[in-house]
Amino acid sequence: MRGEARDADHLARGAAGTGRWRVAALALVLFALTLALYRQASAPALYNTTDPLLIVPSSLSLLHDGDLDLSEFGSAVDPEFYGVVLIDGRPYNRYPVGTSLLILPIVWFADHVLPPSETPMALALRIASIAAKVLAAVSVALLFVLLVELTGEPRLALGLALVFGFATVHLPIHAGGLFTHNAVIPEILVALLLLVEPDRRLVALAALPLAAAFVTRPTSAPVIACLSLYVARHRPEAWPRYALYGGLLGALFVAWSLWMYGALLPPYYVSYDGSSPYVMSASRFAEGLVGHLVSPNRGLFAFTPIVAFALWGMLRALGARSPRAAFYRALSLAVVVHWVTISLIARKWWAGWSFGPRHVVEILPLLIVLLVPAIDAFRGSSRRVRAVLAPVAAAALAWSLFVAIHSATSAEPQAWSAVPVSVDEHPERIWDWRDLQVLRGTRWQ
Numbered sequence: 085m086r087g088e089a090r091d092a093d094h095l096a097r098g099a100a101g102t103g104r105w106r107v108a109a110l111a112l113v114l115f116a117l118t119l120a121l122y123r124q125a126s127a128p129a130l131y132n133t134t135d136p137l138l139i140v141p142s143s144l145s146l147l148h149d150g151d152l153d154l155s156e157f158g159s160a161v162d163p164e165f166y167g168v169v170l171i172d173g174r175p176y177n178r179y180p181v182g183t184s185l186l187i188l189p190i191v192w193f194a195d196h197v198l199p200p201s202e203t204p205m206a207l208a209l210r211i212a213s214i215a216a217k218v219l220a221a222v223s224v225a226l227l228f229v230l231l232v233e234l235t236g237e238p239r240l241a242l243g244l245a246l247v248f249g250f251a252t253v254h255l256p257i258h259a260g261g262l263f264t265h266n267a268v269i270p271e272i273l274v275a276l277l278l279l280v281e282p283d284r285r286l287v288a289l290a291a292l293p294l295a296a297a298f299v300t301r302p303t304s305a306p307v308i309a310c311l312s313l314y315v316a317r318h319r320p321e322a323w324p325r326y327a328l329y330g331g332l333l334g335a336l337f338v339a340w341s342l343w344m345y346g347a348l349l350p351p352y353y354v355s356y357d358g359s360s361p362y363v364m365s366a367s368r369f370a371e372g373l374v375g376h377l378v379s380p381n382r383g384l385f386a387f388t389p390i391v392a393f394a395l396w397g398m399l400r401a402l403g404a405r406s407p408r409a410a411f412y413r414a415l416s417l418a419v420v421v422h423w424v425t426i427s428l429i430a431r432k433w434w435a436g437w438s439f440g441p442r443h444v445v446e447i448l449p450l451l452i453v454l455l456v457p458a459i460d461a462f463r464g465s466s467r468r469v470r471a472v473l474a475p476v477a478a479a480a481l482a483w484s485l486f487v488a489i490h491s492a493t494s495a496e497p498q499a500w501s502a503v504p505v506s507v508d509e510h511p512e513r514i515w516d517w518r519d520l521q522v523l524r525g526t527r528w529q
Contacts, residue, residue: 107232114242115225118249122217125492128260132212134437136262138167138177140208140215142184143191152176152184152344160205169351171344178352182300183267187215212262219266220258224249226273227449233280234408234456248452251484252388253440256491264301265446271297272307273449279311279319280411287315288325295333301446302353306421314414364428372427375434376444381500381507381514381521387440387487389480394419394451397458404457412457415450422447434514437501439491439521487522496525 138161142152154161154168154175161168161175169178177184194211201207224245231241248254258266271293278290294311297304312330316323341350377383385392398419401412426443427433435442462473491497500521501507507514523529 107229107238110238110242111225111229114228114245115221118224119217119221121250122221122255122259125217125255125259127492127495127498128216128256128258129209129213130495130498131257131261131263131438132209132216135167135179136183136212136216136264137165139179139183139262139264140187140191140212141205142177142181143188144195144204144208144211146184146188147192147195152181157204157208160203180264180300180302180350180352182296182298183262183264186267186271186296186300187219187262190215190218213260216258216260216262216266219262219270220254221249223254223258223266223269223273223449226270226277227452230273230277230280230449230453231456233277234411234453240456240459244452244455247390247455247481247484248449251390251481251488252448252452253384253442253445253488253491254448255488256439256497257442257445259492263442265303265442268297268301268304268446269449271300272304272446275311276449276453279314280408284319284322287319287322288329290315291326291330292333295330295337298334299337303422303426303443304446306425307418307447307450310414310418310421313417314410318410318414368433369427372429372433373423375514376423376427376441379434379514380517381519382434382441384441384444387522388448388484390477390484391448391451391455392480393458393477394454396461397454397456400457400461401454409457412454415454419447419450419454432508432511434507434511436508437506439498439500440487490526491522494525497521500524 138154141154141157141161145152145154145156149156154177157175163170163175167178168175170176191211194214195207198207198210201210227248228241228245231244232238235241254269257263258269274293275290275297278286278293281287290311294304294308298308312326315326319326338348341347345351347354375382378385380386397412398416401409401416404412423444429443433443462470465473500519505513513519520529
């Protein structure tokens with residue numbers, strides 16, 4: 085009951101009690117400081133020559149030519165590259181267009197202020213690193229604002245936002261790597277902010293960033309579905325407009341796909357690799373479920389154990405009747421459905437040549453938010469329980485911080501997937517406790 089009373093008090097105070105302008109100013113300072121520190125994260129930029137390679141070129145093509153055709157990049161776009169789809173013999177980015185659209189302002193500005201590069205692709209890679217850092221820092225600032233709204237405690241909100249920004253795999257994966265899940269995080273956070281707004285007239289607008297999230301990354305669908313259920317059940321007055329906005333944007337996306345690809349959805353959204361050795365089976369699904377959480381070289385809790393306490397927050401939300409409990413239950417459901425969905429992906433649940441739990445990274449902000457009810461439970465627990473849990477949490481945070489910072493500043497952990505042999509050809513390496521990805525480049529490995 086004490087935790088529920090605190091939650092009700094948080095709801096009453098929110099960001100209004102703190103002062104919206106003050107929160108906005110703090111968020112801006114946090115963004116600037118985070119961005120400055122992310123500039124030191126050199127290792128993630130290596131990712132931009134892989135899946136994200138054609139994101140900025142697509143933005144540049146839109147700005148300069150008004151289309152997504154990448155022919156102007158010439159031989160820099162290899163038609164055999166797995167990220168290319170050919171339409172009428174012309175190369176296009178196979179990955180979703182949402183990220184290229186979202187970063188258009190950043191690309192336009194960088195294109196005008198950066199000195200000339202040797203080649204258009206070299207310029208694109210420089211812009212990609214900048215855009216990735218900006219998006220990653222924006223996510224930290226948005227999470228801070230959301231947490232202030234939820235808790236009414238700026239210090240707690242700042243602490244949790246810093247944990248997300250510097251003690252999770254958000255840092256080594258996103259502070260320079262322009263993945264689609266880097267772009268989808270701020271879109272989901274904006275939607276969450278609209279859903280917890282005291283002004284319920286704004287709730288329906290959450291459909292807009294959620295629709296953008298689907299255009300950016302199709303695996304955001306579980307989060308979109310769970311948040312839509314939350315609106316239908318707990319914000320019924322907003323549901324008609326929410327459904328209308330989402331339906332209109334969904335129809336526009338389908339119309340564009342029909343015009344662009346001649347199909348209801350782009351190729352990336354319906355691709356499925358069932359070729360050997362990546363055929364789905366019950367054992368493979370089970371391995372994905374377990375591996376995403378605890379495998380030594382892809383498990384979330386092996387890389388970022390501090391978020392394991394979010395499980396306590398999820399359990400706390402199940403039985404609570406406080407004003408925010410329904411919101412936390414919606415986030416919990418989204419986390420579970422996302423985890424099951426990514427485990428059903430037949431093609432390399434371990435995300436190929438990547439760092440850590442890359443398929444889980446887009447729901448990290450949800451897990452950080454779910455630490456809030458866990459912290460409430462901790463505060464309301466006995467002194468003996470707190471004495472046991474406090475050092476465990478401190479050790480988990482210390483390890484999470486070490487993994488994030490070391491892997492953001494050293495190229496060695498990034499190279500683990502290829503050295504000594506490809507993890508795609510020898511996926512048993514994912515379970516090798518003697519060769520830990522996080523310790524590459526240290527004296528212990």
